[in-house]
Amino acid sequence: MLIEEEVKKVDVLVIGAGLIGCAVAYGLSRSGFRVALVDKHEIGSGASSANFGRIQIQDSEPGEMLDLIMRSASMFPSLVRDLGIDVEYERSPALLVAESDAEWDALREMQEIKRRQGLDVRFVNKNELYALEPYLDLRHVAGATLSPDEARLNPLLYTRALARRSREMGALILENSPVIGFDVSQGRLRGAHISRGGMDIEIRCGAAVICAGAWSMSIGAMVGLEIPVKFVIGEALVTEPVPRLIWNYFSLASFFETAHSGERAVSACCVQTEAGNLLLGEASQVKTGRELPALESLKGGNLHFAVTAVSRDMSRFFPVMGRTSVIRMWRTFAPFTDDYRPVLGASGKVEGLFVCSGFKSTVVVTPVVGELVRDLITKGQRSIPSGITHQPLNL
Structure with a gap:
């Protein structure tokens, strides 16, 4: 299958057609760049197809990252309108829960800093928690914070909508087309x-x-680039539809630290869909190595730990969930960095190559990432606030 002659040369090649890659392609296309978006598999076939679709705000770190997150979240209504299809975007308040008094003290201190920065986050005591979540077992909770302005959407529909709109603006999209090498001449990327x-x-x-998530390290290695992105194998469950049991997105304040601790772990989080299904998460295990197993490998393996551990942990907070039945589950390779900040920058090895x-x-x-990459390409690394990137940025 040949690519037409006139599209063999583009302004920007975006590698990876997940949420980030499709958002970058969309943002660059809107800015007038001629874009090609390629992926080893299909659009959204990695971690982008296996998540809760949360537009999370209150778990961001204070400072430049929180400013960026709040600005990006505010852009969703106009972005969703521009996509032209229903991606099931809706308001979905979120509770961040502390289990111990010490954790509650630390959470309040951190969230107070964010409040002074402009985030609408509210402290919730046990009496107020009962009104918000009547099925929550308060014996395991010291306190919580409520973020009323968070939202959610359907990540599958959203990822494909970004790709579709990018194509309408002139982007070339090539699925099942893995990158197998780079053309570099005198330290400059040619193709x-x-x-x-x-x-x-x-x-x-x-x-x-390079927007390839957990696969970024292996792509960078093609030009000797060490990209400090690790990955976990994350596992989550979906239950049968049940009457309303939970009204807010529920997650623990220790979620990210536990999920990336290096051991097989469970980080409790839950949300209920409009159809009544409970999405329960997540079991995780940190993996190392430059090469990821094939996506097909996620379909096998022993799922007993995830099913039993996630169900047991969520039933501790919501005992009524113990009577629900799991109808399916998913596994995925989810990327992360040690300081939870993205690798966003120019390669020091190859001019014209970015991560x-x-x-x-x-x-x-996703609403703002296209702007960030556009500025990175046209203005250089100094256009990216240092407080939002992985430190040190050893590219």
Whole structure:
């Protein structure tokens, strides 16, 4: 299968068609760049197809990152309108729960800093928690904070809508077309090679952006680039539809630290869909290594730990959930960095090669990430606030 001659050269090649890659392609296309978006598999086939679609705000760290997250979250209404299809975007308040008095003291201190920065976050005592979540077992809770302005959407519909709108604005989208190498001359990126239909095809480009999530490390290695993005295998459950049991998104204040602790762990979080299904998470295990197993490997393996551990942990907070039945589950490779900040910057090895990967919360940054990458390409690293990038940025 050949690519037409006029589209073999583009301004920017975006590698990875998940949430971040599709958002970057969308943002760059809106800014007038001629974009090619390529992926080894299909659009949204990695972690972007296996998440709760949360637009999370209150778990962001204070400072420049929180400013960015609040600005990005405010852009969703106009972005969703521009996409032109229903991605099930809706308001969905979130509770961040502390289990111990010490954890509650630390959470209040941190959230007070964010309140002074402009975040609408409210402290909730046990009496107020009962009114918000009547099925929550308060014996395991010391306190919580409520973020009323958070939202959610359908990540599958959203990822494909971003890709579709990018294509309408002129982007070339190539699925099942893995990058197999880069063309570098005198330290400058000239293009990349993809495998498509059994053919080695070169796409000439002025710049390329690695947005491949957990696969970023292996792509960077093609040019000797060490990208400090690790990954966990995350597992979550979906129950049968049940009457309303939970009214807010529920997660523990220790969620991210537990999920990336290095051991098999459970970090409790839950939300109920409009259809009544409970989405329960998450079991996780940190993995190391440059090469990820094939996506197909996620379909096998022993799922007993995830089913039993997640169900047991969530039933501790919501005993009534113990009577629900799990109807399916998912597993995925989810990227992260040690300081929970993304790797967002230019390669020091290859001029014209950039990295945008490893975001702590992915959906919430999608409206603004295209602007960030546009400025990174046109204005350089100094356009990116140092407080939002992984430190040190050893590219």
